Amino acid sequence: MEAKTFQQGIHPHYNKELTNQKPLHRAEDPEEVLIPIQQHIGAPAQLIVEVGDEVAVGEKIAEAGGFVSANIHSSVAGEVTAIEEKNEQVVVKIKNDGSTKQKTNLEAHDSLADVTSSDIRDIIQEAGIVGLGGATFPSHVKVSIPEDKNVDTVILNGAECEPYLTIDHRMMVEMAEKVLFGLEAIMKAADAQKGYIGIEVNKPDAIEKMREITSDQSNIEVVPLKVKYPQGGEKQLIESVLEKEVPSGGLPLDIGVVVNNIGTAVAITEAITEGKNLFERAVTVTGAVNNPQNLIAKVGTPIEELIEQCDGFKGQPGKVIMGGPMTGKAQNRLDNPITKGTSGILVLDEEETKDYSEAGPCIRCANCVDVCPINLVPTRLVNLVKEDMIEEAEEDGLMDCIECGSCSYVCPSNIELVQRIKLGKEKLRAKKREQ
Amino acid sequence: MEETSNLTVSPAPHIRGPESISEIMRSVIIALLPATLFGVYYFGLHALLLVASCVISAILTEAVWEKIRGTSGSTLDGSAALTGLLVALVVPGGLPIWMGILGSIVSISLGKQIFGGLGFNFFNPALVGRAFLMASFPKAMTTWDWEAMAFDWKVFELTSGATPLASQAEFSWTGSGLNYVDLFLGKIGGCIGETSVAALVIGFLYLLYKGYADWRIPTAYLGSVALLTTVLGSRGPIFHLLAGGVVIGALFMATDMVTTPVTKNGRWIFGLGCGFLTVLIRIYGGYPEGTSYAILLMNMFVPLIDQYTLPQVYGEVKANG
Numbered sequence: 001m002e003a004k005t006f007q008q009g010i011h012p013h014y015n016k017e018l019t020n021q022k023p024l025h026r027a028e029d030p031e032e033v034l035i036p037i038q039q040h041i042g043a044p045a046q047l048i049v050e051v052g053d054e055v056a057v058g059e060k061i062a063e064a065g066g067f068v069s070a071n072i073h074s075s076v077a078g079e080v081t082a083i084e085e086k087n088e089q090v091v092v093k094i095k096n097d098g099s100t101k102q103k104t105n106l107e108a109h110d111s112l113a114d115v116t117s118s119d120i121r122d123i124i125q126e127a128g129i130v131g132l133g134g135a136t137f138p139s140h141v142k143v144s145i146p147e148d149k150n151v152d153t154v155i156l157n158g159a160e161c162e163p164y165l166t167i168d169h170r171m172m173v174e175m176a177e178k179v180l181f182g183l184e185a186i187m188k189a190a191d192a193q194k195g196y197i198g199i200e201v202n203k204p205d206a207i208e209k210m211r212e213i214t215s216d217q218s219n220i221e222v223v224p225l226k227v228k229y230p231q232g233g234e235k236q237l238i239e240s241v242l243e244k245e246v247p248s249g250g251l252p253l254d255i256g257v258v259v260n261n262i263g264t265a266v267a268i269t270e271a272i273t274e275g276k277n278l279f280e281r282a283v284t285v286t287g288a289v290n291n292p293q294n295l296i297a298k299v300g301t302p303i304e305e306l307i308e309q310c311d312g313f314k315g316q317p318g319k320v321i322m323g324g325p326m327t328g329k330a331q332n333r334l335d336n337p338i339t340k341g342t343s344g345i346l347v348l349d350e351e352e353t354k355d356y357s358e359a360g361p362c363i364r365c366a367n368c369v370d371v372c373p374i375n376l377v378p379t380r381l382v383n384l385v386k387e388d389m390i391e392e393a394e395e396d397g398l399m400d401c402i403e404c405g406s407c408s409y410v411c412p413s414n415i416e417l418v419q420r421i422k423l424g425k426e427k428l429r430a431k432k433r434e435q
Numbered sequence: 436m437e438e439t440s441n442l443t444v445s446p447a448p449h450i451r452g453p454e455s456i457s458e459i460m461r462s463v464i465i466a467l468l469p470a471t472l473f474g475v476y477y478f479g480l481h482a483l484l485l486v487a488s489c490v491i492s493a494i495l496t497e498a499v500w501e502k503i504r505g506t507s508g509s510t511l512d513g514s515a516a517l518t519g520l521l522v523a524l525v526v527p528g529g530l531p532i533w534m535g536i537l538g539s540i541v542s543i544s545l546g547k548q549i550f551g552g553l554g555f556n557f558f559n560p561a562l563v564g565r566a567f568l569m570a571s572f573p574k575a576m577t578t579w580d581w582e583a584m585a586f587d588w589k590v591f592e593l594t595s596g597a598t599p600l601a602s603q604a605e606f607s608w609t610g611s612g613l614n615y616v617d618l619f620l621g622k623i624g625g626c627i628g629e630t631s632v633a634a635l636v637i638g639f640l641y642l643l644y645k646g647y648a649d650w651r652i653p654t655a656y657l658g659s660v661a662l663l664t665t666v667l668g669s670r671g672p673i674f675h676l677l678a679g680g681v682v683i684g685a686l687f688m689a690t691d692m693v694t695t696p697v698t699k700n701g702r703w704i705f706g707l708g709c710g711f712l713t714v715l716i717r718i719y720g721g722y723p724e725g726t727s728y729a730i731l732l733m734n735m736f737v738p739l740i741d742q743y744t745l746p747q748v749y750g751e752v753k754a755n756g
Contacts, residue, residue, distance in 0.1 A: 012450055163450065235749060248750040319443045330444040346449075353443050360456055360508070361554030366649070366697040367454070374749040377697060380741070397748040405448035412454040413554075419446040 003201045004243075005226035006236040008373050010406045012163050012229055012326070014202065018292040019284050020166040024174055026296045027283075027309055031096050033076050033300030034337040035061065036089045040130040041137045042068035049092065053080045056103035058277045061092055064125070070138045070340075071128035075279035075298035077101045087336065094300070106275035112181070112188055115272060120189040127271035128278045128340075132263035133157060133168075133232070134323050136341040139264055143189040145253065151190040152256045155241055156183050156265055158199040158206060159225055159232030162324025165344045167282035168262040170294045172199065172206035175266055176213045182265025183220065185272055190258050195220040198241050202227045229326060230404040234259045236373050248400050263343070283342055287321075288314045288349035297338055303345055304334040318353025321346040326405045360413030368407035368417055374400050378407035378417045385424030390431060398424055456553075459692075460513025462645050466638035467520055467687065473634040474627035478528025482627050485535045486523040492536040493519025496543040506552065514553050518542050521561035521687065524628025525680060525727070526568060530575055537571075538564040558734045559694045562727045569727075619677055629680040639686040648690050651699060655706025656685035656713075663714040681713055684726035694734045701737075701744040708733045 038044040045062035055061060055074040062072035076096035083092055105126055109115050115123070125140035145151050156179065160168040172179055183195050197214070199207050201224050214220045223241050225231050235246050238257055246252050252259055263282060270276040279299050283306065286292040290311035297306055303320060307313065321328040322342050338345070368378040376397045384393035398421065407417040475483045497515035501507055509515070519539045526535060545567070546560030547553065569576050619632045628635070642648035660681055661672035675681065689695065689709050696705050709729045716725025 010452070012452070239749075245750040248748055250750065317442065319445075319449060321447075321449055325450040326448045328447060328449065330442070330447075330449065332442060332444050334442075348449060352450075354451065355443075356445060356451065360512075361552065363456060363459075363514075363554045363692050364695070364697050365459065365647075365692040369697045369699070369746075375746040376748060377741075377745055379697060380745075396745060397751075400748050400750070408446075408451070409448050410452045410454065412452075412456050412459055414451065414455075416446055418448070 001201050001204070001207070001224045003224040003226040004198075004240045005228055006231065006239040006373055007375070008371050008406075009228040009230060009236070010371050010409055011227075012409060014163045014227070015286075016164065016166050016169070016202065018164065018166075018286050019294050020169055020203070022166075022170075022292070022294055024167070024170045024282055024294045024296055027298070027301065027306060029076055029096055029098075029298055030301045030305050032081070032302075033074075033094050033096065033298060034086065034302065034335075035072060035075065035092045035094065035300040036086075036337070036339055037062040037072050037092065038089060039072065039136060039299070039339040039341060040070040041135065042066065042070070042141075044090070045069055045072045047083065047090070047092070049080050051080050051083055054078070055080060055094060056101040058279055059103040060105070060128075060277070061094075064128075064138075068138055068141055070130050071126065071277070073128055073277040073279045075300050087332075091337070104275045104277055106271060106277065108275040109272050112184055112272075115188075117189045117191060120185050120268075120272065123271050124189070124268055127267070127276070129264060129267045129271060130278070130340050131261055132267060132281060132340065132343065133261035134327065134341050134343050136339075139260070139268065142258055142260065143186060145190055149253050150256055151192045151253065151258050153194045153196065153242065153258070154183060154187045154190060154192045155237055155257060155259045156186075156195070156197040156262055157232050157234075157237055157259055158197050158203070158210070158262050159237060160203070160262075161200060161227075161229045161232040162326055162328075162343070163229075164286045164346050165284045165324050166286075167284050167294055167343060169203045169206050171262050171266055171282060172197075172203070173209050176209045178266045178269040179210065179262055180213055180220070181273070182260075182267075182269040185268050186258065186260055186265065192256075192258065193219055196223050196241050197221070198223045198225050198231075198237050200225045200227045200231055229406065230373060230402070233373065233402050233404055235402060248397070278340060281338075281340060281342070283338060284344040284346075285310045286344060287347040288317060288352070289347050290314050299340055300337045302335045302337055303331060306338070306345055307334070307347065313347060313349075315349040315351075317347050318350040319348040321348070326409070327403065356414045356416065359415045362413060362415060365412060367410040367412065371406045371410050373404065373406065374402055376401060378421065379415075381424065382415065382417055382420045385420055385427065388427075390424065390428045393424055394428055398428060401425065456514065457512045459647050460517050462642060462647050463687070464513060464517050464520060466642045466648075467517075467524065467628065469634035469637045470524060470628040470631055470683065471520065473631040474524065474528065477630065478627055481532075482523075482528040484532055485526070485528070485530060485627065486520065488532050489523035489535045489539045490516050490519035493522065493539040493543050496540045497548070500543065500548040500552070504548075504552070509553050512553070515543060518547065518560045518564075521628075522564045524683065525561065525565045525626050525688075527576065527578060527625075528627050529578065530568075534568060534572055534575060538568045541567045554693055556693060557737070558731055559688050559691050562688055562731050562734075565727050566731060625678075626680060626683075629683045632677050632682045635682050635686055648686075649695075649702055651702040652689050652695060652706040652709075653685045655703045656689055656710045657681070659707045659710025660685075660714055663711065664718075667714065667718055675714070675717065679717075679724050680726040684713070684730055685709070688727070689730050689733070694737060696737050696740045696744065698741055698744040698746060700746070701740040704740050704744065705733055705737065708736065 542564030546563030
């Protein structure tokens with residue numbers, strides 16, 4: 001199959017065979033959920049419930065704290081038992097009473113013809129939908145196109161380049177209609193004429209299914225992509241599909257493009273057609289568990305409950321990661337809840353959990369230079385950051401780093417390149433705030 | 436849950452590639468084995484002793500420095516062994532053992548550790564050692580001890596103890612019986628590891644296959660030597676490429692990661708500079724061989740080259756334009 005791609009990048013082991021043929025299925029509801037009121041980029045949401053309140057499934061419990069923010073909804077029905085601080089986050093504890101009582105402010109619409117583009121934006125905003133690929137940027141902001149900008153293209157990101165994760169894959173195979181409806185909704189909201197679905201060629205069944213379902217649509221194209229990390233990075237996806245580059249410091253919007261994740265498209269579809277708020281999501285639970293699966297789980301479900309539903313740890317766990325192995329976050333506790341941004345739970349056993357804390361010297365092998373998809377010189381940026389030459393690092397593209405982690409992956413000395421670059425970005429932002 | 440306290444929390448990415456410093460060093464050493472074996476086979480037992488003592492003394496010197504500096508880990512990572520091996524490969528097969536050992540000690544000490552150890556040196560350590568030996572023992576470093584050789588190729592009777600490069604003024608090329616095939620295979624006088632171009636190329640291809648070598652520097656280096664020697668009309672490009680240390684230099688010295696540019700354009704410039712200087716020294720300079728000084732000189736320019744050849748960041752032009 002002819003496949004498009006971007007420059008540089010890496011080829012880690014993908015390990016998708018653990019779950020890529022396992023259909024999505026619903027996880028058992030937890031007895032108690034822990035819902036953080038900030039699960040997105042932007043302002044935290046404002047609580048609108050108190051301890052003792054009874055809430056229904058899908059009922060709003062926190063209101064967006066601004067335009068760049070998102071509503072938070074309860075994922076179970078029951079009583080709010082506590083509002084507390086956990087991992088420096090306000091979380092709402094809700095005891096599940098087992099009832100299926102629902103509440104939503106949204107109506108169900110049968111077809112896109114029944115809604116205007118501003119309706120769609122409002123629905124997305126009300127449903128609290130954020131980028132489900134892991135970035136968690138509020139989706140209604142993405143499709144609110146400023147007056148001076150013009151969007152002609154929407155790309156759905158079906159690359160799923162993070163190793164181990166297979167939910168986007170399963171959604172494309174099992175919910176192709178919802179994926180397509182979501183894409184058309186986003187196109188309508190953004191007033192875009194052209195739609196693309198970029199899919200890595202390691203998902204031939206997804207490519208086939210999406211091609212089949214879009215065959216009579218001349219304005220929507222399925223684009224096979226080479227299997228390479230970070231193929232699903234927003235900028236890389238645009239480079240692969242359109243052969244265009246997003247300006248440094250700019251947004252895809254600047255070249256008339258909006259990119260959305262497969263899961264986000266499905267959530268948008270369900271909000272429009274079922275009036276469903278975003279309170280559950282697909283999660284690949286994989287790695288060192290006895291029965292790896294693709295689950296649809298309620299936001300706020302503790303990690304340990306999902307691991308138990310996958311028949312527990314296989315061997316002694318060393319690391320539990322929320323997200324994929326390249327950009328996910330290692331968890332300190334197993335009672336941490338999954339959030340809107342949790343695309344996977346990956347368990348590495350003790351043997352796979354390597355200690356990278358002892359970095360060797362940089363031997364200038366240039367591996368990091370040769371793989372950086374943004375064409376940075378990571379080792380140089382790290383040295384500049386270390387010497388506190390932040391402005392020089394900025395000139396050399398510090399803020400352009402997409403934090404994909406390819407540099408750290410290939411470093412023979414195990415230098416935490418991407419981590420130090422992230423710290424450098426923080427330093428630079430702090431410095432700018434001071435000025 | 437009881438496991439909770441045992442979970443490792445560390446930054447992403449949580450998986451890493453298989454490469455390590457020792458793996459890279461081991462691969463380069465393996466890549467040099469064909470040339471080393473040929474050298475030993477060709478120059479005899481003395482060459483074997485020289486290689487062994489250079490390698491061991493380099494490792495011991497590294498160990499002493501680690502002791503002094505209170506660091507650990509680099510003694511056996513293969514980098515010191517590699518430096519020792521490279522020193523041995525760029526000295527004549529008949530060089531007294533103690534000189535080889537001294538060269539190794541100087542390579543590790545003045546070429547590497549004095550700058551802060553692996554990764555911090557500006558100059559190729561093995562070439563620092565060779566430069567030291569050339570300056571200290573110019574006669575020994577340019578005497579090709581045929582007695583020590585195991586094999587009596589016919590060509591040596593004719594070249595009578597000089598390397599093809601050193602002797603180029605003394606005999607007529609066409610009548611010498613020294614032909615390109617012999618030059619390529621290595622049936623010529625010279626340093627232990629430099630004579631067989633074939634063995635060096637085989638080793639380098641292995642490194643390319645493993646992904647531990649850059650092709651740009653050798654291409655630019657050898658390409659510019661070929662071009663310049665064609666233009667400057669001195670004995671032609673094939674002779675200059677096959678004779679002397681330019682091949683081992685281009686394939687294994689000018690590609691040393693630590694002392695060469697990290698940017699792709701920088702690697703081209705570095706290779707071109709090496710080729711240019713090598714030819715200038717060979718044709719107009721006082722030495723018959725220019726490779727090591729050319730590379731050492733270019734080593735000095737590496738920070739500058741890197742600084743001015745930073746690649747264009749994704750999306751940069753459009754933002755400015």
